[in-house]
Amino acid sequence: MKYFTSILLFTTLLLSSCGSGEQSEDTANKKEETTETDTPGKNENTEDVLMGKAKIAIGDDTFVIEDFRKNKTELTYTNSGVTLRLTNASNERFILISLEGKEVLDARPLKINVEQGSKSGANTARVTMMGFFDPEDTKDQFILKNGELTINELDEESLDVNITFKGDGGKVMDFKNENSVSIEGLIDISLDNKMDARKK
Numbered sequence: 001m002k003y004f005t006s007i008l009l010f011t012t013l014l015l016s017s018c019g020s021g022e023q024s025e026d027t028a029n030k031k032e033e034t035t036e037t038d039t040p041g042k043n044e045n046t047e048d049v050l051m052g053k054a055k056i057a058i059g060d061d062t063f064v065i066e067d068f069r070k071n072k073t074e075l076t077y078t079n080s081g082v083t084l085r086l087t088n089a090s091n092e093r094f095i096l097i098s099l100e101g102k103e104v105l106d107a108r109p110l111k112i113n114v115e116q117g118s119k120s121g122a123n124t125a126r127v128t129m130m131g132f133f134d135p136e137d138t139k140d141q142f143i144l145k146n147g148e149l150t151i152n153e154l155d156e157e158s159l160d161v162n163i164t165f166k167g168d169g170g171k172v173m174d175f176k177n178e179n180s181v182s183i184e185g186l187i188d189i190s191l192d193n194k195m196d197a198r199k200k
Helices: 002-033
Strands: 036-038 049-058 061-069 074-077 081-087 094-100 110-115 124-130 141-154 160-171 181-190 193-196
Touching: 061 081, 081 181, 094 141, 094 181, 110 124, 124 160, 124 181, 141 181
Parallel strands: 036 061, 074 193
Antiparallel strands: 049 061, 049 181, 074 081, 081 094, 094 124, 110 141, 124 141, 141 160, 160 181
């Protein structure tokens, strides 16, 4: 009887460990598919953090930023257009969107074709993303080279911003675009800071 009980106990433990292994494997597979989300560090002062959302897909990798550093996240207005700078709370990832043209401050929604060598005078957009794969590598910079950017909202008074973009791009230093990747992004945020560099 004791021998039978021992065998039964051993079989139960073996089945339990196998089930645990399968569960761990499933969990690992799920982690691979999970979107990487930025959160503020333990020592981060929440008063310095601005809430919003930036969802960036570069190739097969998707990143979501929901917490931004206030003093490095702002709109800058110039005579030729406006620049949006976004910095995540841990100060490792950056998004820079430069918009130029007569309509970028007024027309909504405004669709802009993004292409290298755009003619001067037309509405133009430049999107640069830095530090998404290796924050310590200064060459870890991707740019949207061909595609479309849509300004759904860009309000100078409320500082509400909603911008989407989609197309092909690659590393900034890849001038011939030999290693092109798909790039897609959504920016939805209400800012606290605005800089006015317009000359009167």
